[in-house]
Amino acid sequence: MATVEMTFTPLPAHVRTARLVATAVARRSGVPEALLDEVRLAVGEACSRAVEVHQEYCPGEPVRVALTGARERFEVVVTNTAVGDDGMAWPPEPATGPDGQDPATLPAQLGLAVIAGLADDVQVSRNGDGLSIRMSWPAGTPPG
């Protein structure tokens, strides 16, 4: 069972809330302070991507986030239920800069690159109708 589970309406305004909750649970799970910024950013990227595909394919369905601190790891699973999400190139191609890039597609590619660069361990898998991004970081002893 996850330590904390949340679902949120796929709106950009709620991504910040998801980031804040994930950071708080990570801290409580014993993730070192030096890694909290990475958790915050990676979770934000995964949630932003989920919001984007939900808005395109299933705006009435919530985005799901599960946060688990156990066995000296802190794990985050962000799951979308967008049937039309045809997956992602994983691992992502390195960003090549603005020349020749379509600005509209660049953020999505950058988001994947950021997740790959920040999370200690990343797995992307199809989960029912949509995709799950599973990320984890080392966690020490939770604060008293």
Next chain:
Amino acid sequence: MDLKLEHHTTDGIEVVDVEGEIDVYTAPRLRELLIDLVNGGHYQLVVNMEKVEFLDSTGLGVLVGGLKRVRAHDGSLDLVCTQERILKIFRITGLTKVFGIHDSVDEAIAARKSEK
């Protein structure tokens, strides 16, 4: 914290001061400002990110979009940033090679002036 945007002209260069969080929710406001500035004929831009508390890939995309727009007019978009946690995102994505990143607004302006 929400996003706060201000801009002013110094030595013929438009300086955009950004404060707060640039993410999927707030980035459209920065995009609109950069588009407005370019449409208003400002092609030499410096984006001061010293008070930015959070930057994600959407924000990076907006900055890259701004760079493309000013370059279309032979302009420039330089950044001011000394915060390691923000610089790390540019390094991960390889964008440190794309943007001129400076330690202060004065340094960014001086560097731009020296290239003219």
